[in-house]
Amino acid sequence: MKKYIEAVLLNGERIDGRKFEEFRKPVEVSYDVSNKAEGSARVKIGKTEVIAGVKMDVGTPYPDSADRGNLMMGAERLPVSSPEFLPGPPNAETIELARIVDRGIRESGMIDLKKLCIREGELVWNIIVDIYTINDDGNLIDASALAAVAALKNAVLPELVNDRVQWGKFTKTKVPLNFEAINATVYKIGKELVIDANRDEEAAADARLSVSVSETGSVHAMQKGGRIGMSIDEIDKAIGMAIEAVKPLREVLK
Amino acid sequence: MPYDKRFDGRKFEEVREMEGKVGIIPRADGSAMFRTGKTIAIAAVYGPRKVLPAFMQNPKGGVLKCVYDLLSFSVTERKRPGPSRRSTEISKVTADSLAPVLDLTKFSYLGVDVYVYITQADAGTRAAGINAAAMALADAGMPMKDLITSIAVGKVSDKIVVDLDKDEEDHEDGATDLPMAMSTRTGEITLLQMDGNMTQKEIKEAVEMGMKACIEIKKVQVEALKAKYTEAGK
Numbered sequence: 250m251k252k253y254i255e256a257v258l259l260n261g262e263r264i265d266g267r268k269f270e271e272f273r274k275p276v277e278v279s280y281d282v283s284n285k286a287e288g289s290a291r292v293k294i295g296k297t298e299v300i301a302g303v304k305m306d307v308g309t310p311y312p313d314s315a316d317r318g319n320l321m322m323g324a325e326r327l328p329v330s331s332p333e334f335l336p337g338p339p340n341a342e343t344i345e346l347a348r349i350v351d352r353g354i355r356e357s358g359m360i361d362l363k364k365l366c367i368r369e370g371e372l373v374w375n376i377i378v379d380i381y382t383i384n385d386d387g388n389l390i391d392a393s394a395l396a397a398v399a400a401l402k403n404a405v406l407p408e409l410v411n412d413r414v415q416w417g418k419f420t421k422t423k424v425p426l427n428f429e430a431i432n433a434t435v436y437k438i439g440k441e442l443v444i445d446a447n448r449d450e451e452a453a454a455d456a457r458l459s460v461s462v463s464e465t466g467s468v469h470a471m472q473k474g475g476r477i478g479m480s481i482d483e484i485d486k487a488i489g490m491a492i493e494a495v496k497p498l499r500e501v502l503k
Numbered sequence: 504m505p506y507d508k509r510f511d512g513r514k515f516e517e518v519r520e521m522e523g524k525v526g527i528i529p530r531a532d533g534s535a536m537f538r539t540g541k542t543i544a545i546a547a548v549y550g551p552r553k554v555l556p557a558f559m560q561n562p563k564g565g566v567l568k569c570v571y572d573l574l575s576f577s578v579t580e581r582k583r584p585g586p587s588r589r590s591t592e593i594s595k596v597t598a599d600s601l602a603p604v605l606d607l608t609k610f611s612y613l614g615v616d617v618y619v620y621i622t623q624a625d626a627g628t629r630a631a632g633i634n635a636a637a638m639a640l641a642d643a644g645m646p647m648k649d650l651i652t653s654i655a656v657g658k659v660s661d662k663i664v665v666d667l668d669k670d671e672e673d674h675e676d677g678a679t680d681l682p683m684a685m686s687t688r689t690g691e692i693t694l695l696q697m698d699g700n701m702t703q704k705e706i707k708e709a710v711e712m713g714m715k716a717c718i719e720i721k722k723v724q725v726e727a728l729k730a731k732y733t734e735a736g737k
Contacts (some may be wrong), residue, residue, distance in 0.1 A: 283623040284541060286576035297538050300622065302576025323584055328570065329547035329618045331530055335555075336570045338585065360558070379575040379584065381620070383545070384528045416579040 251453040255439040259318045265447055268287045270490045272433075273297075276501050278395065280403045287419065290394040294445065298330075301396035303378050303404040303424070306414060310366070310373040318365025318373045322351035324380040330474025331385040341465035344425065350380065350394045350432070353461030356429035357469035364425040372412055376401070376424065387448035390459050394432035399502060401426060418464060428464040429502055431495040433489035435460070437479060443492045458484060460491035463501070466498055468492070506660035510670045518654065518666040518716050521631065523634070523727030528566075533643025537635035540668055541625035546635035547618050548643040551607070554614035565610030569598035569617045571632050577624045593629045595686045600633055600653065600684040600694035606646040616644065623669075626669040626680075627655045633684050633694065638724050640729065651693060652721045653684035656713040658701050663709045665716045681706070683713050687721050690714075 257264050267273065273295030282289040286302035310317065324332045324347035339347075354360065365374035378400060380393045404424040408415040436446040436454040446454055456475030460468055468488060474481065479487070509515065519540030528534035529650040531547035538544075554560045571593040573582045586594075595632065597619060607615060619632035631652060633653035656665050672678050677700020685692045692710070701709065 261669055279714060283543075283576050284572070285579050285623060289576060291640070298528075300574075304576050304581035306581065308677065323575070327618065328549070328616070329528055329545065329620065332552065333548050336586075375574070377581060379581075381574055384530050386530065403539060 250449055254450055254453045258438060258443070261491065263443060264449060269441065269443045272494060272497065275449065276395075276498060277502050278399045280399065281411055285417070287407055288400045288402070289425065290396050290403055291397030292392050292399060293357070294388060294392045294395075295447065296384055297388060297392045298383040299376060299389060299392040299396040300382060300383060301380045301400040303376060303399050303400045305404070305407055306319070306375045306377065307367065307412060308375050309408065310370065311379070314362070315370040316366045318363040319375045320351070320355055320360060321361065321375065321377045322347050322354070322380070322397065323377070324350065326382045326385070326389070328357045329447040330382040334382070334385070338492050345472070345474070346390060346393055346454050348448035349390055349470070350397050350457050352470035353430050353432045354392055354397060354401070357461060359398070359426055359428060359430045359463070361425035361427055369408075374406065375500055376404075385448065387451040388434055390434045391432050391445060393463070395498060398429050398431065402429065402502065424490065430461050430463050430469060431498050433494040433498075434458065434462045437475070437477065437483065442483060442490060444490055458487045460488055462492050462495045466492050479485070504529070504606045504660060504676060506662040506674070506676070509664065511668065514665045515662055516712050518719060519668065519725045521720060523638060523723045525638055525727045525731040531639070533639040533641070533645070535638035535642060537631050537638065537724075539627055539631050539666060541623060542621070542627050543630045544573050544619060544621050544628065544631035544635040546639040547630065548615065548639045548645070550615035550643070551610040551613035552616070554612065555728070559614070560612045562611050563608070565607030566614040567598050567602055567605060567607060567617070568614060569594050569601070569619065569636065571597050571619045572628065573621045573624060573628065577621045583637060591609040593632075596694055596696065597629065597633055597636060601636060601640065601651050603647045603691060603693045604651055604686050605640065606648065613730065621698060626667050626672045627682075629653070630655045630682055630684070634720060634724060638727060641728055649686040649688040650721060650724050651684050652687055652717040653682065653694060653715045653726065654683040654713045654720060656682055656709040656716070657681045658699060658709065660706060663705060681709055685714060685717050687717050
């Protein structure tokens with residue numbers, strides 16, 4: 250399969266007929282997966298499907314961020330989504346997935362964490378985003394990142410009475426977001442670079458580079474994966490491809 | 504206070520609005536969604552496949568394993584990810600409730616894995632999970648004598664009711680929860696749990712109401728299975 254995929258790429262084509270810098274179609278975002286969540290979303294990129302939910306709580310801030318709310322990001326690659334995922338504590342790949350998504354959102358400054366301070370040094374909002382994979386047809390990273398952003402966009406604060414969260418009661422106040430950070434992962438297969446690998450392409454990939462892009466086109470987080478290196482020219486090209494590729498995803502979120 | 508009228512206006516023997524869908528996870532060998540009111544369960548089946556750890560392999564037939572869990576944001580107060588004592592027990596009784604209709608004797612040394620997750624919880628989650636799991640097993644083409652159909656019955660204040668929602672479970676006068684599952688073809692009851700307070704007579708009445716409800720629910724399961732395959736035939 251790898252040799253076939255590489256041969257097709259050398260011919261300037263992909264096995265599913267897409268352009269190299271193109272996401273699968275359709276990319277679908279829907280909201281309100283769970284009415285118990287402060288925010289939730291379902292993302293489908295082709296047949297890859299991920300859901301994410303936001304739960305909010307209050308707590309004491311960390312000493313080095315006394316005037317800011319906290320963000321926590323968890324991921325579970327549910328065993329429903331692939332015969333390769335098994336139940337049990339998260340393994341290195343799952344933790345990497347959560348941390349790539351976390352950094353893309355955290356480092357971009359997408360969430361206005363200062364507005365989530367209730368009393369400096371005493372009480373702040375904690376945002377907990379949990380990502381669950383439903384069907385793995387390749388590139389869970391970008392689907393997870395998009396689901397997390399969509400769930401945050403959908404999220405409201407719960408009611409707070411005497412510093413206690415009133416579970417199940419929601420306000421109309423949205424979680425304060427400055428913009429949306431969107432992730433695109435470029436996969437290196439042989440000598441070629443492609444966006445949004447499907448399952449067969451992902452299995453054939455030698456390396457990947459995930460790039461989180463803000464609205465201005467700045468890059469806020471990156472992660473290289475895979476046990477083959479990339480040249481500076483390949484990295485430069487990959488970043489350019491990611492910046493272009495996220496544009497249609499930004500439209501899907503609107 | 505006598506419970507004269509149900510909070511959501513249903514009749515005492517009436518189930519919530521239900522919906523089933525089969526084949527929701529393309530990667531799985533079988534999959535299904537089952538919704539009752541605001542409770543939503545998804546299930547996927549993988550197998551028959553190699554059993555790990557290897558000591559669980561059985562030359563006499565396939566090994567059925569189930570996992571049930573709540574997603575963290577399916578409940579009002581976030582559930583910590585990972586198995587709890589509650590989810591471990593429900594996983595076990597789910598497997599026990601499905602096993603009687605499954606014939607895994609041809610699958611020596613192999614295993615069938617059933618994964619059930621609750622994406623939105625409003626009481627009756629194990630019953631919704633079992634309904635989804637049975638549909639997913641059928642979708643996977645497992646040798647089965649029947650589907651398994653599940654419902655929670657019980658008592659809210661002074662009334663025997665079918666398919667309690669969370670508001671009823673939290674009734675100020677107390678509520679008794681009696682989850683059950685059965686093969687409607689044989690009448691065999693394959694899951695029976697209870698916590699609360701009911702007399703022998705009340706239990707019989709509640710279970711009989713549950714058995715009637717199961718016949719209705721099975722129609723939803725069968726329709727969902729048929730829908731996938733009529734769709735595929737077009």
